[in-house]
Structure formats: structure tokens, C-alpha cells
Amino acid sequence: MAIINDMRKISDTVWELPTNYKDGMRVPARIIATEKLVREMDKAVYQQISNVATLPGITRYALCMPDGHSGYGFPIGGVAAMDVHEGGVISPGGIGFDINCGMRLVITNLTVDDVQPRLKEIVDLLFQRVPAGVGSHGFLKISRDEFREIVEQGARWCVEHDYGSDEDLEVTEENGCISGADAAKISDRAIDRGHNQVGTLGSGNHYLEVQIARPEDVRDKELAAKFGITIPNQIVIMFHCGSRGFGHQVATDYLQVFLKVMESKYGIKVLDRELACAPFESPEGRDYFAAMKCGLNMSFANRQVILHRIREVFSEVFGRSAEDLGMRMIYDVAHNTAKLEKHDIDGKERKLLVHRKGATRAFGPGHEEVAPRYRDIGQPVIIGGSMETGSYLLVGTSSGAETFFSTAHGSGRTMSRTKARKQWHGKQLQRDLEARGIYIRSNSWAGLAEEAGAAYKDIDEVIEATELAGISKPVARFTPIGNVKG
Amino acid sequence: MHIRTPITLITGPLGSGKTTLLRHILATKAAKIAIVMNEFGEIAIDTKVIDGKNVRIAELGGGCVCCSLLGEFEAAVKEIIEKIDPDIIVVETTGVAEPEALAFNIQEALPQCRTDGIVSVADADGLVRFPEIGHTTGLQFESADILLLNKIDLVDRHQIEPLETKLREINPTAAIVRTERCQIDPELLFGIGRERKVAPPEYKHQPEFESFTFSSDKTFSHDSFERFADGLPASVHRAKGFVLFPDGAQLFNFVAGRWDLEPFETDRTDLVFIGKEIAAQKPAILRALDACAHPDNK
Numbered sequence: 187m188a189i190i191n192d193m194r195k196i197s198d199t200v201w202e203l204p205t206n207y208k209d210g211m212r213v214p215a216r217i218i219a220t221e222k223l224v225r226e227m228d229k230a231v232y233q234q235i236s237n238v239a240t241l242p243g244i245t246r247y248a249l250c251m252p253d254g255h256s257g258y259g260f261p262i263g264g265v266a267a268m269d270v271h272e273g274g275v276i277s278p279g280g281i282g283f284d285i286n287c288g289m290r291l292v293i294t295n296l297t298v299d300d301v302q303p304r305l306k307e308i309v310d311l312l313f314q315r316v317p318a319g320v321g322s323h324g325f326l327k328i329s330r331d332e333f334r335e336i337v338e339q340g341a342r343w344c345v346e347h348d349y350g351s352d353e354d355l356e357v358t359e360e361n362g363c364i365s366g367a368d369a370a371k372i373s374d375r376a377i378d379r380g381h382n383q384v385g386t387l388g389s390g391n392h393y394l395e396v397q398i399a400r401p402e403d404v405r406d407k408e409l410a411a412k413f414g415i416t417i418p419n420q421i422v423i424m425f426h427c428g429s430r431g432f433g434h435q436v437a438t439d440y441l442q443v444f445l446k447v448m449e450s451k452y453g454i455k456v457l458d459r460e461l462a463c464a465p466f467e468s469p470e471g472r473d474y475f476a477a478m479k480c481g482l483n484m485s486f487a488n489r490q491v492i493l494h495r496i497r498e499v500f501s502e503v504f505g506r507s508a509e510d511l512g513m514r515m516i517y518d519v520a521h522n523t524a525k526l527e528k529h530d531i532d533g534k535e536r537k538l539l540v541h542r543k544g545a546t547r548a549f550g551p552g553h554e555e556v557a558p559r560y561r562d563i564g565q566p567v568i569i570g571g572s573m574e575t576g577s578y579l580l581v582g583t584s585s586g587a588e589t590f591f592s593t594a595h596g597s598g599r600t601m602s603r604t605k606a607r608k609q610w611h612g613k614q615l616q617r618d619l620e621a622r623g624i625y626i627r628s629n630s631w632a633g634l635a636e637e638a639g640a641a642y643k644d645i646d647e648v649i650e651a652t653e654l655a656g657i658s659k660p661v662a663r664f665t666p667i668g669n670v671k672g
Numbered sequence: 673m674h675i676r677t678p679i680t681l682i683t684g685p686l687g688s689g690k691t692t693l694l695r696h697i698l699a700t701k702a703a704k705i706a707i708v709m710n711e712f713g714e715i716a717i718d719t720k721v722i723d724g725k726n727v728r729i730a731e732l733g734g735g736c737v738c739c740s741l742l743g744e745f746e747a748a749v750k751e752i753i754e755k756i757d758p759d760i761i762v763v764e765t766t767g768v769a770e771p772e773a774l775a776f777n778i779q780e781a782l783p784q785c786r787t788d789g790i791v792s793v794a795d796a797d798g799l800v801r802f803p804e805i806g807h808t809t810g811l812q813f814e815s816a817d818i819l820l821l822n823k824i825d826l827v828d829r830h831q832i833e834p835l836e837t838k839l840r841e842i843n844p845t846a847a848i849v850r851t852e853r854c855q856i857d858p859e860l861l862f863g864i865g866r867e868r869k870v871a872p873p874e875y876k877h878q879p880e881f882e883s884f885t886f887s888s889d890k891t892f893s894h895d896s897f898e899r900f901a902d903g904l905p906a907s908v909h910r911a912k913g914f915v916l917f918p919d920g921a922q923l924f925n926f927v928a929g930r931w932d933l934e935p936f937e938t939d940r941t942d943l944v945f946i947g948k949e950i951a952a953q954k955p956a957i958l959r960a961l962d963a964c965a966h967p968d969n970k
Contacts, residue, residue, distance in 0.1 A: 230807050237804065256807040441686055449801070459685060459798055460806035602811070604772040632781060 190225060192232070193217070199252075199655035200588075203236050210240040210457070218589060219252035220651045226600060226643065230256035231263075237457045238266050242465070243274025245531060245538055249589055251545050252651035253598030253643060258283065259460030262544035262599075265592045267529065270466040270539050275454065276474055277463035278437040278444070280541035282522035285436060285481030287392075287428030288359075289519050289568035289595075290489045291579060292496065295512030296504075298398045298419040298667070305625055308396065308503050309668040313627035315495045316394055316425075317386045318672040324385035326491060333381035334369040337432075340483030341490035341518075349494040357557050357566075358518040359547070362486040364525075367479035373439050376477075380432025380484055385491035387427045389633055391596075392672030393573060394425040394492070397664035409581060409661045412563055413516050422664055423496055423513075424577055426570050426596075427488060427672065428522065433481035440474040466539050475524070482523060489518055516579065517557075517566035519546050521595045527555075529590055540590050548582030548593040548658045556582070567658050569649065571597045573626070573671065574619060574639030577664045578649050585656035593658040597645040606641040607632055619669075628671035637671060675923075675936065676786040677753055678863050679761045679778055683771045683812040684793030689822040690764055693793055693854040697762060701858040706758035708748060745774070746781045753784060760862060761785065772815040786934065788863045789927055792816035792846075793854065797826035799835050805842065813842045817927040818849065818861060818909075825852040845929055847909035860946060863912055863925045884954050886961050888941040891916045896964040901931045904957070907950050913943035918966055 193201040196216070201224050203215040215235040217224055231254050238260055239248035245267045254263030259279025268274025301308065317324060328336065336343045341362025344350055355362045387394060401418045404410045415422070429436075444462040447470055448454045454463065464471040493515060497508035504511060524541045531538075540547075549556050549565040556565045564581035571577045575597070582591060601609075612631025615638055619626055628634045652658045684690050694707055752761065765771055775787045792812050799805070805813065813819060819839055824832055836848050849856055892915055904911065904926065911926035914936055923936035924943065945957060 230810075233804065234807065258808045259806055438686065445687055455801075457802060458804040458806045459802040460808065604811075604815075 208236045213239050213244050213247050215239045215248040217250045218655045223252050228256050231261045234261045241275055243268040243272045245269050251594045253594040253596055253648045255599045260543050264543045265545045266541045267538040267590045274466050275463035276466045276471045278441050279460050280543050281524050282543045283434045283437045284428035285433030285522055286485035286520045287522045289426050291516040291568045292423045293414050293514055294421045296421040301421050304503055305668050309625050309627055311499045313670045316492050318629055326385050328381050330377050330381050336487045337369050337480035337484050338367045339363055341486040344487050344490035350490050354515050357515050359520050364479045364482045367483050368476035371473045371477040372480050376432050376435035379435050383430040384488050387672040388430050389672045392427040394670040395666045396668035397422050397666050399662050399664055403663035405660045415662055429481040429485040432484050436477045436481050443470050519568050542592055544595045545592045546595045548586055549591045550582045550584035571645030572639040572642040573637050573669050575645050579661045580658040583659050589657050593652045594648050597642040597648050600643055601641050603636040606636045610635040610638040624666050626669045634671055678788035679785050680788045681763050681771050681790045683765045685809045688793040688795035689854045690793050696854050697858050703759040706752050706756055706761045708763045789817040790815050791818045793820045793822050795823050796821050797823045800827050816846045819846045820849055820851045822851045822854055824850045860910055882950050883946040886943045890965040891918050892964045893966045900960050900964050905953055908945055908947040910946040914938040916941045
């Protein structure tokens with residue numbers, strides 16, 4: 187492939203497009219991946235990551251994680267840190283439409299032997315209680331005014347309304363509520379779209395899985411034990427969802443604002459309109475930052491309510507309380523965000539707006555923003571594979587500074603949704619998976635086909651690349667047995 | 673025989689003119705149109721709003737409705753057909769949708785509908801200002817049957833042709849039509865559907881487009897007609913109408929080299945051909961059509 191020839195190999199897991207690759211690049215673009223994964227990436231990733239390198243204020247590198255693939259403007263798997271004191275910009279394309287799409291992981295004290303006989307009952311009930319699909323509504327009746335509170339208070343609102351405990355908040359990124367969210371900065375249309383979607387999975391690649399931690403898949407026993415993964419074939423629950431139509435509307439609203447002012451008011455020229463942006467330190471940039479934080483909080487709240495439903499379902503099926511079933515949340519990570527963080531750049535501390543789109547923050551041990559419970563081992567990282575293959579729990583490492591402490595978020599698509607739909611038939615896929623011991627419920631067979639395992643990169647390879655690159659360290663791998671597909 | 677409701681998908685990046693196109697269609701197309709907003713759209717809605725289970729329906733002028741999706745797309749379309757029974761459904765997709773996936777959905781999950789076409793709006797000014805075509809935008813252009821190169825009044829005349837070339841590289845088969853404020857003859861965008869109930873539409877010329885019609889009460893041979901359709905010259909962007917075959921009539925729908933036939937109730941052959949400077953080809957096309965008449969015919 188010709189493209190890889192344009193790249194400089196920095197190490198086995200770092201590939202660089204130098205600044206002379208394209209006019210206007212302010213910094214080199216780097217892909218963190220093994221050679222095999224780099225070769226498998228679609229060509230548009232190189233274009234996109236080098237486009238990102240032209241954005242004002244970008245610091246050190248425009249980065250792409252091992253699971254990268256092309257997305258709206260930025261690649262999914264893109265990481266870009268902008269120096270807000272140097273005219274750094276904020277770009278919705280660098281955060282994604284599904285603001286704070288993220289993962290949550292819950293452990294139980296049940297084993298596969300406890301769960302297997304009642305798996306269908308559990309999955310069917312989860313499918314009922316956690317609504318999935320494009321326009322799904324939650325069971326929570328929330329007024330528009332209450333929704334405004336939720337987007338400012340996040341998961342904290344849920345805990346105050348008995349959907350969870352303070353302990354859940356302690357293990358949620360930002361404690362489930364990012365400060366600075368301002369409901370005055372969001373449109374009525376965004377409220378319209380979001381207010382009845384709290385407690386819903388949504389569609390696309392969003393899912394809720396019942397998984398097993400097989401003893402042979404526990405990579406680091408000591409770390410696993412710290413997370414409470416101690417029983418052979420222990421059952422865990424993992425789910426992936428975001429801010430639904432709300433986040434989408436916020437992103438759309440501000441993309442339109444930015445397209446209007448970017449060039450005329452701020453003189454910023456971008457190569458692709460999907461990179462629409464504004465200086466972080468501008469009224470428009472600040473407004474979007476405050477609105478985007480509402481998306482973050484909506485998503486934390488959404489996952490908190492879903493967690494509550496999962497606990498209800500398990501305690502109903504087993505006739506025991508969630509505490510008794512050991513249903514403790516391990517962590518909640520955000521994938522699609524931009525956060526102001528302090529990073530050490532060449533010995534100097536700088537305040538950077540770190541865009542992570544389809545990338546997970548992965549602070550190493552000792553970092554002040556890691557939940558106290560995990561500060562000595564590093565921030566938990568939850569990486570979901572495709573519904574057929576498996577998922578991982580990892581921890582951040584001290585050696586992750588090169589990627590602004592960011593790592594992969596999933597296995598990454600290898601083909602478009604359209605192509606996947608043409609290749610697989612959802613209903614048949616469901617039967618095949620059931621034959622392999624994975625019970626699936628879905629609203630949309632076509633949507634299921636989009637998520638076929640073979641439409642994704644090999645999750646094990648992605649994880650290996652993050653480990654080789656020193657940006658995260660695997661703790662345990664989980665195998666799905668039940669899946670509610672959004 | 674039940675006629676499947678045609679669905680037209682409108683795609684294109686944010687700010688390219690999708691809503692303008694919708695307004696224009698509503699103002700110029702004589703048909704009962706249901707517009708489905710895949711997102712909360714921008715068309716001003718100042719009429720009564722009815723909350724359905726899967727759609728929020730607003731009545732527009734001329735018997736048309738505008739629906740905001742609340743539930744699954746498939747459920748919403750079913751509900752619209754049940755409640756409103758439109759002649760045409762137009763779906764405005766988001767600036768970030770993969771339109772082909774939606775078309776595939778229609779094919780798989782909505783047997784009562786057919787995808788009539790995918791219309792993508794490209795914004796000439798944007799294409800000049802942003803030299804690279806984004807990933808999502810690229811997917812939208814790629815899947816289009818008709819590409820409107822809109823806002824040509826905002827760019828220099830000499831810039832237009834290179835833009836067409838650029839679009840042509842992404843999508844070699846679509847008909848590319850230059851527009852200002854999406855002013856396009858709606859006949860170029862839609863199949864015939866149930867229009868035969870109303871008087872044959874008067875064809876207004878798109879500046880560089882020409883059209884002619886063909887009518888006959890003879891029946892046609894399937895094979896000959898299919899060969900004829902395959903052989904239509906590239907200058908024909910659009911052809912549509914009904915064709916009478918020995919085993920019944922079919923609705924013929926031709927867009928930029930791609931065509932299909934589906935059962936339709938009528939007793940005549942009526943076809944219209946639209947294209948760039950096709951007057952010169954008219955005699956040859958009409959001769960070829962005459963030659964398609966079934967041998968058993970009078």
C-alpha cells in the first residue's frame with residue numbers, strides 16, 4: 187500500500203505523517219497502532235488525521251488510536267489537544283455527535299452456572315426495561331424543566347432521585363457531573379429530542395451485554411482482584427450508550443453556528459467543512475463547551491438510570507437485592523468528549539483542551555483525576571468489542587503521556603454500515619450467535635447486521651497494540667453470552 | 673394492485689440547501705407529499721400538530737404534511753401511510769446519515785414502499801471554500817441518483833466545471849444538475865407514482881434540459897424494451913412512465929443509466945424522456961421504441 191510509504195515508522199506502534207505531508211499541517215499526525223492495523227485502516231483516516239493537524243492551537247501531534255476509522259471530520263479514534271492560550275479551537279467534529287458516548291461496567295457475585303439457566307429471562311426483561319432503538323423513549327417521565335436540571339447535574343440528579351448511590355458517582359468519570367454545564371446554551375429543539383430519552387440505549391453500536399470473565403481470560407490476577415473479579419466464570423454486565431438525540435442536536439446546532447463565524451469572524455480556514463470549529467476562547471466556543479457539557483451530563487444520567495434498571499432486573503429474576511448479588515459498578519468512561527486538562531509539554535505545564543472522539547481517557551496511577559479508589563492502580567478503561575467477540579477491562583499507565591493519556595475505545599469498524607448490511611442478514615446472524623451461546627434481542631435486524639463481528643477489527647489485536655504502545659494495560663477479557671442490541 | 677409508495681431521500685451536508693429544496697418541492701410539486709424529518713427539521717410549522725405514536729405530524733398547505741420522527745423509521749413510515757396515504761414520501765436525512773443504509777432499510781423492512789431515488793444537495797460555495805470533501809459528505813454524494821450542485825450563483829462561473837468533475841469522480845453515474853437556491857424542476861426528482869390521477873404535468877424546462885414524450889396503445893416485448901432501456905444514451909438523465917407488456921403494465925423509472933420496472937395499472941404506454949440537449953436523439957429513441965412493439969401486435 188502506497189500510503190504507508192508516506193509514513194515514518196517511529197516505533198513498532200507509532201507511525202507518523204510529517205508536517206510536509208500536507209500544506210498547513212502545524213504538527214505531525216501520528217497513528218498509534220501495529221503495522222497490520224495501520225495497513226487495515228481506511229485511507230480516509232490519513233486524510234482526516236492530517237487535516238486535524240492543521241487546526242489552530244493543536245499541540246504536539248494529531249493522534250489516531252489503534253481502532254481508528256474515518257468519521258465526521260475527525261477520525262473516530264482521534265485525539266487532538268488544543269492549547270487554549272494559543273488560539274486553540276474547539277470542534278464538534280472532534281468530539282462526535284453522540285457526546286459522551288461511553289461504557290459502564292458492573293460486576294456481580296454470580297457465575298455463569300447461576301445465570302445460564304435464566305439467561306433468556308434476564309435478557310428479555312432487560313430488553314423490556316432498557317428501551318432500545320432509534321426513537322426509543324424512557325420510562326422516566328421527565329418534564330422539560332426537569333431535563334434542564336438533569337443536563338446540569340448529570341448522574342447526581344439520578345442519585346438524588348433514588349436511581350443509584352453515591353458509591354456509583356465515585357466511580358464515574360467527573361463523578362457523574364461535569365461542572366460548567368449550562369442549560370441556557372442549548373436549544374429547545376435539543377430539549378425536545380432529549381427529555382424523554384433518559385434511560386434508553388439508542389441504536390447503532392449501542393448495546394447492553396451480559397458477559398463472563400473466564401479464568402483463562404484474566405490477564406492480571408492481582409489487578410482483577412482489586413476490581414472484585416475473583417470468582418471463576420464470574421458474570422459482569424457492560425453497556426455502551428450516550429446522549430442520544432440530545433447530544434446529536436447540540437452538535438448539529440453548534441456546527442451550524444461555527445460554520446457561520448469560523449472564517450468571517452475568526453479567519454479560520456479548514457480543509458473540510460466537517461472540521462467546523464471556533465476558538466475555545468470565543469463566545470461561540472465557550473457556549474458550545476457549556477452546551478457540550480450538558481451532553482456529557484445527560485449521558486452520565488442516562489447510564490445511571492440504565493444501571494438502576496439492570497439492578498432491578500437482576501434482583502427481580504433472582505429474588506435477591508442488588509447488593510446481595512454484589513452488583514457493584516466498576517467504572518464509567520466517556521468516549522466522545524473534550525476536556526480541559528493540564529499536561530506536561532516539554533517540562534512545562536500547559537492547559538489543553540483534549541478532544542477525544544472514540545478514544546478513552548486513560549490516566550495512569552497517581553493522577554489526581556483518577557477516582558481515589560483506583561488512584562494506586564490507574565484509571566479503569568473499558569473497551570467494548572463487537573457483539574460477537576469480547577470486551578476488555580484495562581487500566582491507564584504512567585507511560586501514556588505521548589497520547590495525552592488516551593487509548594482505544596472499541597474494536598473499530600473495518601467496513602461501513604451499509605456494506606455490513608449488504609453482507610449479513612440480521613435474523614440469520616442472531617440464529618448463528620444463539621447457536622454459539624450468545625442470546626440476542628434487537629429491535630432492528632438490519633441494525634444487527636451492521637454490528638456483525640466481522641465488520642470490526644479484531645479486538646485482541648487492538649488491545650495488544652495499546653499494550654505494546656504503553657497507553658493502557660489489560661486486566662481481563664470478557665466473553666458475551668447475552669446481548670440487548672440498540 | 674397496490675402501488676408501493678415511493679420514497680425519495682434527500683441528503684447533503686449541513687447548510688447545503690436541503691430545507692430550501694424541500695420548500696421548493698412543496699411549492700411546485702402537485703402531489704400529496706409527506707415529508708419525514710429524520711431529525712427535527714427546519715420547515716416552519718405553524719399549523720396544527722398531531723402527536724402520533726411514531727411521528728409528530730403537522731399539516732402543511734396543499735394537503736401535504738410534515739412529520740418529525742419519534743419512533744423507529746419503519747414504524748413512522750407505516751403510520752404515515754396508514755393515516756395520510758401520501759403520493760410521495762420525502763425523507764430529509766441528517767447531515768450525517770449514511771443514506772444507502774436507509775435505502776437498504778426501506779428495501780428490507782418496508783415492502784409497502786420503494787426507494788424512488790436519493791437526491792443529494794452539494795453546495796458549490798462550500799465545495800470551493802473547503803477543498804476536501806468530508807467522509808460523511810462523500811458517502812452522501814456517492815449514493816445519490818441526482819446531485820444538485822447548488823448555490824452556483826455564489827461561485828465564479830469558471831469554478832463550476834471543476835466542481836462537477838470532482839463530484840463526477842465520487843459518483844460517476846448520478847445526474848448532476850446545477851441549481852441556484854435549489855430551483856430545479858421537481859419532475860427531475862420524482863418518479864410518476866400516482867400522478868396519472870391528475871392531468872399529465874406540464875413540463876417546464878430546466879434551462880439546459882429538454883424533454884419529449886411517447887404514447888402508444890401497443891404492447892411491448894419485455895426483452896426488446898429492456899434492451900432499449902439499457903441502450904438509452906447518456907444524455908438522457910431521466911425517463912419515466914408506463915409501459916404496456918403482454919402480461920400487464922409496468923411503471924418504468926430510469927435515472928442516469930439505472931432503471932427498474934414494477935407492476936402498475938394502466939392501459940397505455942406513456943413515457944417521458946428528460947435530458948441535456950436530447951432533441952437530436954429524439955427521432956432515434958422514438959424509432960427504437962416503435963421497434964419494441966410485441967410481434968403479435970397489430
